[in-house]
Amino acid sequence: MVRNKKKIIAIGGGGFTHRSDKDLDDYVINQVNKSIIEIGFLATASNDDQVRIDLFYNRFKSQNLKLSHFNLCSKVDGFANWVLKKDLIYIGGGNTFNMIDLWKKYNLVNIFKNAYEKNEGKLIFFVYESKFYNQNKVEVCVMNNTILVRS
Numbered sequence: 001m002v003r004n005k006k007k008i009i010a011i012g013g014g015g016f017t018h019r020s021d022k023d024l025d026d027y028v029i030n031q032v033n034k035s036i037i038e039i040g041f042l043a044t045a046s047n048d049d050q051v052r053i054d055l056f057y058n059r060f061k062s063q064n065l066k067l068s069h070f071n072l073c074s075k076v077d078g079f080a081n082w083v084l085k086k087d088l089i090y091i092g093g094g095n096t097f098n099m100i101d102l103w104k105k106y107n108l109v110n111i112f113k114n115a116y117e118k119n120e121g122k123l124i125f126f127v128y129e130s131k132f133y134n135q136n137k138v139e140v141c142v143m144n145n146t147i148l149v150r151s
Helices: 022-029 050-060 079-084 096-105 108-118
Strands: 007-010 037-042 065-070 088-091 124-127 137-143 146-150
Touching: 022 050, 022 088, 037 050, 050 065, 065 079, 079 108, 096 108
Parallel strands: 007 124, 037 065, 037 088, 088 124
Antiparallel strands: 137 146
């Protein structure tokens, strides 16, 4: 399979946080061409919900993956360094409005953009289902220093 050097994969729902669609998770992982893949999980939109974080570790623990998460709701120090070390970042769903506010407040979009530009062939952003206050499903994607939201 031919793999692009840089990818952003945006999906509205499914995957490990829904305890479904293992093929979807596998598809995303297979986009990284490395024997040991460093995967990070951001549960910011769910207020760093420990249940979702545990689902992440349980889903991927049996594979040849190096797993970690970052609790952006409680700290941002060290985030840029953490992002740069990841081959794949899963961005979990929840309250997209609060997540984007936090990203803007701490200028995290530029951190994502810089990591994406520096890590040729490594970094993939994968976004799960997210919701605004009005409970409409939306897709969120970070690309070219812009947060794209589609409801």
